[in-house]
Amino acid sequence: MSGSLNSSSLTRLLGDWNLGAAPAYRELADVVRLLVLDGRVPLEIALPSERALASTLGISRTTVTAAYSVLREQGFLSSGQGSRGRTCIPRASQVGGGGTILSGAPGLAVPDGILDLAYASLPASGEVVHRAFASALTELPALLPGFGYDALGVRPLREAIAGHYAAAGVPTTAAQILVTSGAQHALNVVLSTLAGRSDKVLVEHPSYPNAIDAIRAAGCRLVPVAMPAVEPGRDSAPFSAGRPGWDLAAIESALRQQRPAMAYVVPDFHNPTGRLMSDSQRRRLVHAAAAAGTVLVVDETLRALNLDGIETAPVAAFSPAVVSIGSLSKSHWAGLRTGWIRADESLIQRFAAARTTMDLGGPVVEQLAAAHLVNALSEPLPARLASLRGNRDTLLDLIAGRLPGWQSERPDGGLSVWCRLPAPISTALAVVAPDFGIRLAAGPRFGTGGAFESFLRVPFTLPPEQLETAVAALRAAQDRLEASPQLRRSPGAVPAAALA
Incomplete structure (x- = not known):
């Protein structure tokens, strides 16, 4: 059980829910359902009582009762004592043939005809991925006499990733690389090692939603720092002409005042804004994190998708203390589930120890295939x-x-x-x-x-x-x-x- 949500908190999350596009009870149920599906309302949390929510929203209790009834029918609200049902995800038998009630849920199958x-x-990336797996299968027999467990990752892949960083101007050895099952897994490993419950973690605002979820799930406290808004008429200016980027003064202030244990940033084609942090800003960010005693964790998952060919140095080029997270999910295919962490060797050993509490290593064939892809990143x-x-x-x-x-x-x-x-x-x-x-x-x-x-x-x-x-x-x-x-x-x- 995850506690309960009071009526004031749910009302803030609902926003302007009653738009008149459908009956009020249906609109209320639809918005609550979306809040559950996209993670803004956690699972297994008790919703406010019908009476309390009706009073806070200024609507009839009958409307709330009908909305809760719809949510129960759809499988998003458990049947509890009185009106304090808990949020949940419907079983497959409740979805029905079309599955339309789940059509807004990240991570769930998309019904036919839905973009x-x-x-x-x-x-x-088609033939490139297929060819990498074909090569991996020819290399697999040499590894079959071993146990197949490797918390750090198979050496050919770690060497390939280290070579990729070295080519970008960041000298790296295989001992500084830990292979993970994607970038999200990498972040969870880093969080479990560097940030305890109630520790503060600085994030850009907006930020990558799955990272926000992971930080919350770890019991950490978010320290959001707003990114500058786009000025009218400047949204199509070139990078060199001063496109809006990061408010480094605000980040420096937050680091100095809040002293977070960790900062999670996406400087390379930031998700969701697509912005690219300049080298001068990267240098300032590294110095500010070091002064605050904050571990800087940089998500480089989108770095390869450089549409305009703008050259910047990896953030790790400015400090050996930077922890870098990467992945093949965006450049090649999310189905590969191959990511990595680059850090100081002593930190990598700590990450490997933490990783063994989650799993004992990734699939070997996928890692062998990933090594071929990393060694030929420019091909696709x-x-x-x-x-x-x-x-x-x-x-x-x-x-x-x-x-x-x-x-x-x-x-x-x-x-x-x-x-x-x-x-x-x-x-x-x-x-x-x-x-x-x-x-x-x-x-x-x-x-x-x-x-x-x-x-x-x-x-x-x-x-x-x-x-x-x-x-x-x-x-x-x-x-x-x-x-x-x-x-x-x-x-x-x-x-x-x-x-x-």
Whole structure:
């Protein structure tokens, strides 16, 4: 059991939920369901009583009772004493043939006909991955006499990763590499080693949602530092012309005052904004973390997706104390589940010890295949980057043409565009999106305390024709919300004309 959620906290998470697009009880149930699915309301937590929630929301208890009843029928609320049911995920038997009630859930299968904009990932790099596995199978017999357990990872892969860093100007040995089952696994290993319960962890705001989840799950306290907003007219300026980046003064202040045990940052094509941190900012960040006694953990998962060819040094080039996390998930295929940690050798030994409490090592064949991919990183990238550049331009043009009230930040790299919406309707869009054939990750998924209700991350990983379909669906979903009189009256909303 994870305790209970009071009515004031749930009300803050709900935001402007009653938009008049459906009966009030249905809208309330839909938004609570989305909050559970995207992790903003934890599982196994008791929702407020019907009476308390009705009083706080200023609606009838009958409406709340009906909403809770819908959630129970769909399998998102357990049957408990009185009205204090606990949040849960439905069993397969409750989903039904189409599975539409799960269509907004990250990590769950997408029903046929739904375009998935909740994820920013690519399909496998085809023949390159296939060929790497074929080579790995020929090398496997030499390793079969061993036990197959290796908490550090097979040596050929660690040597390949170390060589990759050395080629980028960061001298590295295989002893400084620990192979993990993806970047998320790497972060969990680092958290379990460096940050205890109630320790503070600094993060950018917004940030990668799965990292936020991992930090919370570790019992740590988030220290969010806001990233500067895009100034009107500057969203398409080149990197060298002073595009908005990181507020280093705010980061330095937070490090100095809060003294977090750890800082988690994504300086290379930041998720979700796509920004690239300059070398001067990297140097300042390293110095500030060192002065505060904070371990700087850098997520480099998107570093290879450099769409505009802007050269920067890895953050580890500025300090041997930096802990770097990498992965093949974005550059090659998420199905590889191959990631790594690069750090000082003594830290790697600590990470390996912590890792053995979770698992005893990764699959050997996958690691052998990954070694071939790391040794030939440049092979699939030119074609992938060219395709992504085209997709990025297509998506930006479509948003400008079909959604003129949106303000899109042109990313320097990565896989997605961070958009400011004309009204705080991100969660509402995510709720109604499956009705129009798309799945979204609402803006608040990338922050804390219900922030970013006026933002949406839109990946450009789909081919142009599907991007066109997706943007048309976004416009249709927005039109439905625009027709809601509650939206036009909600605090912070813009006039309906601005949504045109």
